[in-house]
Amino acid sequence: xxxxxxxxxxxxxxxxxxxxxxxxxxxxxxxxxxxxxxxxxxxxxxxxxxxxxxxxxxxxxxxxxxxxxxxxxxxxxxxxxxxxxxxxxxxxxxxxxxxxxxxxxxxxxxxxxxxxxxxxxxxxxxxxxxxxxxxxxxxxxxxxxxxxxxxxxxxxxxxxxxxxxxxxxxxxxxxxxxxxxxxxxxxxxxxxxxxxxxxxxxxxxxxxxxxxxxxxxxx
Numbered sequence: 001x002x003x004x005x006x007x008x009x010x011x012x013x014x015x016x017x018x019x020x021x022x023x024x025x026x027x028x029x030x031x032x033x034x035x036x037x038x039x040x041x042x043x044x045x046x047x048x049x050x051x052x053x054x055x056x057x058x059x060x061x062x063x064x065x066x067x068x069x070x071x072x073x074x075x076x077x078x079x080x081x082x083x084x085x086x087x088x089x090x091x092x093x094x095x096x097x098x099x100x101x102x103x104x105x106x107x108x109x110x111x112x113x114x115x116x117x118x119x120x121x122x123x124x125x126x127x128x129x130x131x132x133x134x135x136x137x138x139x140x141x142x143x144x145x146x147x148x149x150x151x152x153x154x155x156x157x158x159x160x161x162x163x164x165x166x167x168x169x170x171x172x173x174x175x176x177x178x179x180x181x182x183x184x185x186x187x188x189x190x191x192x193x194x195x196x197x198x199x200x201x202x203x204x205x206x207x208x209x210x211x212x213x214x215x216x217x218x219x
Contacts (some may be wrong), residue, residue, distance in 0.1 A: 010058055014086070018043050019051045023060070023074070023083055025098060030174030031064055031071035032098055040096045066169045073174075102172035109196060109204035112168060115183025116190065120206065122173045124186070127219045140166050143182050150217055154189035 013019055021041035025032065032040075038048035052072050055061045060079055064071040074080050100107065109120035116124065128134060133147035142162035143151075152158070165182035169175075178186060190196045195210030206214075 010060070013055055013058055013060065016051070017041075018047065019055060022048065022051065023055070024087075025096075026061070026072065026074050027080060027083060029074070029080070031073035031169060032174060033069060033071055036098050037072065040098055042096065064169055071169060071174070100172050106201070106203055107172045109206060111187065111198075111202045111204060112171070112177070112179070114187060115168065115177065115179050116187050116196075116204065117168070117170050117172075117177050118204070119173055120196075120204070121177030122170055122175045123214075123219050125167070125175070125177045127217065128178075134165075135162065140164055140180070151189070153213060154186070154193050154195070156185060156189050160185070 014023070018041045022037040025037055025040040034048045034052055035045045037052065038045045041048060043051075052061060056063055056072070059075055061072045062075050064073065074083075107118055109116065109118045111117065112121070115121070128143065128147060128150075131146070133144055133150075134141045135144055142164050145158060145161045148158045148161060151161070163182045163185060164180055165178050166180040167176040168179035168183070170177050177183070190210065191198060193210075194207055195213060196204045196206055199205055
């Protein structure tokens with residue numbers, strides 16, 4: 001009976017149009033603030049916060065804190081697959097698009113304090129984590145010697161590995177990039193090898209050599 005009640009409660013959450021609109025907006029895999037999701041669902045921020053709290057408690061969403069901001073994202077691939085299965089049965093209206101406020105010149109690549117952010121930072125994070133080059137320990141993880149060949153091209157010696165890192169939620173992409181010791185090391189190495197060039201207002205510019213070498217690694 002308890003399982004039936006839990007299933008019924010979760011199904012009831014999905015039946016609300018505002019909650020459904022916010023969940024659909026989150027199907028892109030990114031994390032958004034309550035205000036952004038409120039606009040996507042055409043409701044007030046206060047109403048959105050109420051719904052987001054209920055969905056978080058039900059295990060549909062996870063809350064990420066970045067400084068003074070709170071971001072919400074789907075709790076995992078199982079939730080995404082459930083939503084996609086429902087969509088395959090019943091067409092749902094698309095939520096309002098959530099548009100990034102990040103200037104286009106900074107969105108591709110920039111510094112975030114002492115590490116790489118923007119689309120470039122997210123691509124590197126995806127590539128390294130998806131290849132199993134990391135080990136996790138709670139909220140932190142380490143880049144292991146499995147990444148030695150890739151990092152060797154950047155002049156990062158094997159004896160520095162494993163090196164600790166922390167995930168940092170990217171402001172423009174709303175996915176993670178590398179921070180911590182590895183984030184600092186990666187930025188310094190890419191600047192040293194001239195895979196990227198520094199610029200004004202934190203902007204980074206990819207060089208042809210950098211683009212070519214990253215492409216060779218599928219990044």
